[in-house]
Amino acid sequence: MVKKKITIKEVAKLSGVSITTVSLILNGNTEKFSPKTVQKVLAAKEELGYQPDYFARQMITKETKTIGVLVPDITNPFFSTLMRGIEDILYNQNFVTIDEFSKILEQLYANNYVLVDFDDFVSVGQTVSGTDQYEAKSIFLPQGKKPVMLTETMVNYFEYMVDSNKDGVADAGGAGFAHKLVLDESGDIKAEYIDSSNNTLTGNYDFVPILEDFIKAHPDFSYRGARAILAVTGSQGIFGYRCNTSYVSTKGNDFYEQEKAGAIAIVEALKAKGYRLACYTYENGKYRDMNSAGITADLQSWTQQITPIIGNIDTFVFAQASDLSDYTGASFNVMYQTGFRYFISNSKDPSTEVNNTYVRQKRLMVTGETMVWYKERFTDKGLFDPNMVVDMTARGGNVPKAG
Numbered sequence: 001m002v003k004k005k006i007t008i009k010e011v012a013k014l015s016g017v018s019i020t021t022v023s024l025i026l027n028g029n030t031e032k033f034s035p036k037t038v039q040k041v042l043a044a045k046e047e048l049g050y051q052p053d054y055f056a057r058q059m060i061t062k063e064t065k066t067i068g069v070l071v072p073d074i075t076n077p078f079f080s081t082l083m084r085g086i087e088d089i090l091y092n093q094n095f096v097t098i099d100e101f102s103k104i105l106e107q108l109y110a111n112n113y114v115l116v117d118f119d120d121f122v123s124v125g126q127t128v129s130g131t132d133q134y135e136a137k138s139i140f141l142p143q144g145k146k147p148v149m150l151t152e153t154m155v156n157y158f159e160y161m162v163d164s165n166k167d168g169v170a171d172a173g174g175a176g177f178a179h180k181l182v183l184d185e186s187g188d189i190k191a192e193y194i195d196s197s198n199n200t201l202t203g204n205y206d207f208v209p210i211l212e213d214f215i216k217a218h219p220d221f222s223y224r225g226a227r228a229i230l231a232v233t234g235s236q237g238i239f240g241y242r243c244n245t246s247y248v249s250t251k252g253n254d255f256y257e258q259e260k261a262g263a264i265a266i267v268e269a270l271k272a273k274g275y276r277l278a279c280y281t282y283e284n285g286k287y288r289d290m291n292s293a294g295i296t297a298d299l300q301s302w303t304q305q306i307t308p309i310i311g312n313i314d315t316f317v318f319a320q321a322s323d324l325s326d327y328t329g330a331s332f333n334v335m336y337q338t339g340f341r342y343f344i345s346n347s348k349d350p351s352t353e354v355n356n357t358y359v360r361q362k363r364l365m366v367t368g369e370t371m372v373w374y375k376e377r378f379t380d381k382g383l384f385d386p387n388m389v390v391d392m393t394a395r396g397g398n399v400p401k402a403g
Contacts, residue, residue, distance in 0.1 A: 006050045008022055010048055011048060011050050014048060015037075015040040015043070017041060019135060020133060020135060021033065021037070023135060025037070025042070026045065068148075068361050068363030092396070092398075093367060093399060093400060094367045094368060094369065095367070096366060096367065097394055098204070098210065101207065101210055102214070103384075103388065104384050105214045106214075107388065107389070108384060109214075109221050111382050112144050112145050113146050113221075113383070114141060114145045114147060114222070115147075115148060115149070115215075115221060115222045115223060115227065116139065116223045116224075116226050117149070117227075117274070117276060118149075118315075120139050120223060120224060120226065121147070122137065123135050123137040132341060132357060134354055134356060141223060145223075149228070149229065149361075149363070150227075150228035151230075151278075151317060151363060152208075152229070152230055152231070153319075154231065154232065154233060155208075155232050156233055156239070157180055157240035158236050161177045162177050162179035162194075162240075177193075178192060178193045178206040178240075179192055179193065179194065179240055180192050180262075181206070181266050181270075182266075183265060183266070187269070188209070188212065189209055189212060189269055189273065190202045190203055190205075190209045191203065191209055208228075208230070211228060212273070225274040226274055227273055227274040227275045228275060229276045229317070230270065230275050231277075231278040231279065231280035231317035231344075232277070232280055232306075232310075233280045233281055233283065233284050233319070234282040234283075234301065234302050235282055235283050235284070237259065238263055238267075238306065238309065238310065239263055239266045239267075241260070241266070242255075242256075243260040243262075243309055244256075244305050245305065260309060263309050267310050276313075276315055277311075277313050277315070278317045278342075278344070279302055279316050279317070280316075281318075281319045282298045282299065282302040282305070284319050286319060286322045287318060287323075287335075288318075290331070292329075295331050295334050295335065299334065302338075312339055313339070314340055314341045314342055315341075315342040315344070316342065316343050317344040318344065318346075321346055321365075323343075327355075327358070336358070340358075341357075341359065342359045343359070343360045343361070344360075344362075345361075345362055347362035347364070348364070348374070348377055349362065350363050364377055364383075368395060368399045369399055371386035371389060371390050372386065372390060372399040372401075373401050375387065
């Protein structure tokens with residue numbers, strides 16, 4: 001007869017305290033509790049023979065095996081061919097090509113990584129007072145598989161990226177970027193792209209359709225339907241649609257309503273596929289350098305302009321490589337009151353921290369610069385080998401290192 005695995009819930013029940021209290025004490029955070037409470041929990045653990053789940057323990061102690069990979073987009077065009085001079089240093093340092101991204105996916109898959117979502121390893125409940133409560137939970141991947149999360153930021157297709165003559169219409173001079181996400185005749189999510197002959201093409205010209213095709217070919221790359229996190233700003237609309245009310249005065253109400261409807265259709269399709277949508281601030285703000293009043297104003301714009309289209313979301317990705325220095329102060333409280341519970345920033349040392357009331361994750365940034373100059377960030381973790389990914393020919397043989 002197989003012996004039943006003892007869970008943390010049973011330890012909490014026997015010791016007469018909450019699951020969160022048990023979790024904190026068993027992970028060494030005893031200073032918040034009385035000696036009597038600590039002893040009750042430890043005694044219950046020994047009596048039941050409880051063995052903490054390794055994955056959940058890793059999550060709580062900030063040593064998660066779930067590695068987050070963040071792909072920036074504002075200076076990260078997925079070029080089919082480079083239509084803009086590679087001498088533009090900022091593009092060269094930051095972009096990832098279609099071919100490079102495809103090779104990254106292939107190597108992640110070959111190295112036994114599988115896409116997961118926060119919901120797969122974080123449980124959400126409520127305290128007696130009604131406050132959200134977050135806890136790490138076990139994740140049971142197929143044998144030999146390792147969890148990874150992907151994030152793409154600034155999935156906006158800004159005007160300057162796709163409109164070279166600034167007439168409000170995407171054109172072939174727009175630096176080779178795709179200019180919006182669309183649904184094809186089958187309802188699949190694709191990207192529109194204007195080639196050098198000014199032909200509008202629909203296909204796999206950006207992150208989402210590339211990932212969708214890869215999962216279609218390798219369905220076991222997605223655990224329980226997980227996809228990626230897509231983070232957007234709001235000041236010029238989302239996913240290539242100019243759906244801000246400011247466009248009413250410049251383009252007319254019919255234009256605005258059409259763009260809004262297009263954006264909503266894409267949002268619904270992305271959510272149905274399993275993508276988690278996130279806020280990247282409204283104005284691409286560097287929150288670390290802003291006070292709570294500035295953050296409040298920025299998020300009010302988000303709530304007024306983007307929430308009616310994208311819905312209420314709980315995930316926030318910090319823009320401009322920033323983060324908050326204090327997760328207890330006024331700035332954090334503004335963000336929390338807006339509804340955000342999952343906070344993502346970038347770091348050379350990825351980690352996930354599951355706190356009582358929020359989750360904080362640091363992710364690896366994938367850019368031309370990091371793949372060329374900081375290869376060990378990816379090889380040491382067994383993610384992928386940049387030497388087999390980077391297209392130095394497309395990059396003109398050189399990727400400058402930021403000063």
